[in-house]
Amino acid sequence: MKNYFFTIVLILLVVFGLFNIFNKNKANINQRGWIANVSITEQSEEESVEQGLTLELTSPKDKTTINVSTVIVSGKTSPGVDVFINEKELKADSSGNFSINYELFEGENNIFVAANDIFGNYAERSVTVYLETTE
Numbered sequence: 001m002k003n004y005f006f007t008i009v010l011i012l013l014v015v016f017g018l019f020n021i022f023n024k025n026k027a028n029i030n031q032r033g034w035i036a037n038v039s040i041t042e043q044s045e046e047e048s049v050e051q052g053l054t055l056e057l058t059s060p061k062d063k064t065t066i067n068v069s070t071v072i073v074s075g076k077t078s079p080g081v082d083v084f085i086n087e088k089e090l091k092a093d094s095s096g097n098f099s100i101n102y103e104l105f106e107g108e109n110n111i112f113v114a115a116n117d118i119f120g121n122y123a124e125r126s127v128t129v130y131l132e133t134t135e
Helices: 002-027
Strands: 056-059 064-066 068-077 082-085 086-089 097-103 107-116 122-131
Touching: 002 122, 068 107, 082 097, 086 097
Parallel strands: 064 122
Antiparallel strands: 056 068, 068 097, 082 086, 082 107, 107 122
């Protein structure tokens, strides 16, 4: 009787072990029968900013003083990306270029430029321009 019980326990252990091995391998195979390896890593918010998206401001230069009330804000990013210049929204052209005439106020003007794409990538830059008109 002990041998019979021992044999049943041994068979159950082997079947259970094979079942676990089969299920572990099955979990890595997707619907098309391809092996799918997925790894998830945590990423801080600071690391995700500007990942995969470039933003270059070509005009105006930071800390520039000018004497006209309009300045051209221009730069380059990825093609078709949404670009925000303070409260104004525009799209980069097919080469990634963007440009807009921006009204300045007397004194210090902070110009904040941000870009984001459909994948959630984000980049930002800012410049300060001083308007000093002579009256």
